[in-house]
Amino acid sequence: MKIVGNPVYQSLNSFIQSIPSIFDKEGTLVYSARNQLKTYRVGEQEVIVKSFKKPFFFNRIVYTFFRPSKARRSYEYAFRLLEKGVPTPAPIAYIEEKKGGLLSRSYYISVFEKNMDHIRSYMTGEKKDDALIRGLAEFISDFHSKGVYFLDVSPGNFLQKKENGKFSFSLVDINRMKFKSPLSLKDRYNSFKRLTRNFEILESVAREYARCSQLDEQETIAKTEEACSRFFKIKIQASIN
Numbered sequence: 001m002k003i004v005g006n007p008v009y010q011s012l013n014s015f016i017q018s019i020p021s022i023f024d025k026e027g028t029l030v031y032s033a034r035n036q037l038k039t040y041r042v043g044e045q046e047v048i049v050k051s052f053k054k055p056f057f058f059n060r061i062v063y064t065f066f067r068p069s070k071a072r073r074s075y076e077y078a079f080r081l082l083e084k085g086v087p088t089p090a091p092i093a094y095i096e097e098k099k100g101g102l103l104s105r106s107y108y109i110s111v112f113e114k115n116m117d118h119i120r121s122y123m124t125g126e127k128k129d130d131a132l133i134r135g136l137a138e139f140i141s142d143f144h145s146k147g148v149y150f151l152d153v154s155p156g157n158f159l160q161k162k163e164n165g166k167f168s169f170s171l172v173d174i175n176r177m178k179f180k181s182p183l184s185l186k187d188r189y190n191s192f193k194r195l196t197r198n199f200e201i202l203e204s205v206a207r208e209y210a211r212c213s214q215l216d217e218q219e220t221i222a223k224t225e226e227a228c229s230r231f232f233k234i235k236i237q238a239s240i241n
Helices: 007-022 057-065 070-083 120-124 130-145 185-190 199-213 217-240
Strands: 002-005 028-032 036-042 045-052 091-099 102-111 148-150 158-163 166-171 177-179
Touching (some): 007 045, 007 102, 045 070, 130 148, 130 158, 130 166, 199 217
Antiparallel strands (some): 036 045, 045 102
């Protein structure tokens, strides 16, 4: 078993080492699908642990010998984001377990942002707040300008909180991203493809994004809608089949 931890949180070492043995039995379940998220309180510290699904055999080979695991990428990317001034929950550690010499399970541990929530209800239109739309567009424009190409710009991967009428944001589920500067216009537009099926909301975000990024408004709206439409059409067909 390989454990790499952030020295700032060395007081949590005993807990971190216990995660593989306690994860299936303890903790408060937050999310369960392909991967699982659980929260724990360790003394005064609240943490969240992400357990990644055991890869298929081919991917076990890939993640053992050719590519960093999702847990390792999450941990290392968190430091890179924070260095660039892009908020994400503080990284605590990652764990990799091997069986038969190949990666089996992996875990990413970070600080739990208990006072923040995702933006899903705003992206469906259930909740409406122009300040969130402006803040979200500014946030995406900011990390794009810093060379962060987040490949999973979906509502569940943005945490938000509102204070004094202004929203702040944080990125989660960060194992899928690239760092390159400058980002091409194609990459900028394409990154919106998972954000929302609601094109009225998408248009509002795109308009604000164009303003923040000093891009042509109509082109930005058209290209982001095109990317979004193409993505969701593919996903709908796949789910039917």
